[in-house]
Amino acid sequence: MSETNHVWRLRKRPVGDISDDDLSFEEESIPEPADGECLFRLNYLSLDPTNRIWMSDMDQYMPPVAIDAPMRGVVCGTVIKSKNTAFKEGDIVSGIGTWADYQVASPETVSPLGDIGSVPVIDAFATLALVGPTAYFGLLDITEPQAGETVVVSAAAGAVGSIVGQIARIKGCHVVGIAGTDEKCQWITEELGFDQAINYKTENVAEALKRTCPNGIDIYFDNVGGDILDACLKLMNLKGRISTCGLISQYNATEDVPGPKNYPMILMQRLKVQGFIILDYVDRYPEAISALSQWLAEGKIKVRLDVIDGLENALDTVKKLYTGANSGKLMIRVKNV
Known part of the structure; x- marks a missing residue:
């Protein structure tokens, strides 16, 4: 495991288009999980239009990301340390996390990705x-x-x-x-x-x-x-x-x-x-996942991923969402699993 954690932090609220100085890319120490938490290494970061909402202080469905706090994102990672019986080392988890190489989480924020059969992790997470x-x-x-x-x-x-x-x-x-x-x-x-x-x-x-x-x-x-x-x-x-x-x-x-x-x-x-x-609809997720998995297996649904390697490229990459420059689901790949 690396000794350094790379983290994107929100430094100011964007005005208009997201600018390069709205966030900063920092080197920090790796956090330790408290009782009831786990520590996971980031594999994939989903980039979504709602990222721009979270950066703002407009009225929204979740509290905005605080100034100087790690940027919020939808994440997929691998558990490397656990102090909660809901997670074990090696579990693939997904949920709401941050733009960081290593991060702590609880069952309130992430959950195991579950049985995805022969579907690659990146495809299962993306879809x-x-x-x-x-x-x-x-x-x-x-x-x-x-x-x-x-x-x-x-x-x-x-x-x-x-x-x-x-x-x-x-x-x-x-x-x-x-x-x-x-x-x-x-x-x-x-x-x-x-x-x-x-x-x-x-x-x-x-x-x-x-x-x-x-x-x-x-x-x-x-x-x-x-x-x-x-x-x-x-x-x-x-x-x-x-x-x-x-x-x-x-x-x-x-x-x-x-x-x-x-x-x-x-x-x-x-x-x-x-x-x-x-x-x-969180309580009804199993219904959607069951139907979507079947349609994917039957070839009735196809997906296209737009994957950029390296967490350091997250800020430049997220801007593509607002110009239409992306083709398909936009993601950052930190580590392939």
């Missing part, structure tokens, strides 16, 4: 720990898709959106994905089975939605907010459903963001609009 359950519950529990309905997904080539679209196809829906490059649009249609794709950077989204959704929109899975939400609201069918998973177009805003012009459609079309946080 089953966070983004898969987010897609599963955000689509199936909130919007209850029915065969033949039209589902539109924004950030459709992203970690959550790509799985949402594939689940919607499994349920027999007509699926339209919105992404930011021709390559991403080609991937979600040719590889993942989306029926149609819209490049929001080169097409008029409102006009493209009319073309690809001739029968209107029954379900919109929203990862971005902003103008794309407004365009979808205009075409929502009676008693349509909107699952609000993220608002990534607004996270780096430095001024107040105007509300959607088509907000009255919520009333006129009797729409259901519901936000959610995956932590709402």
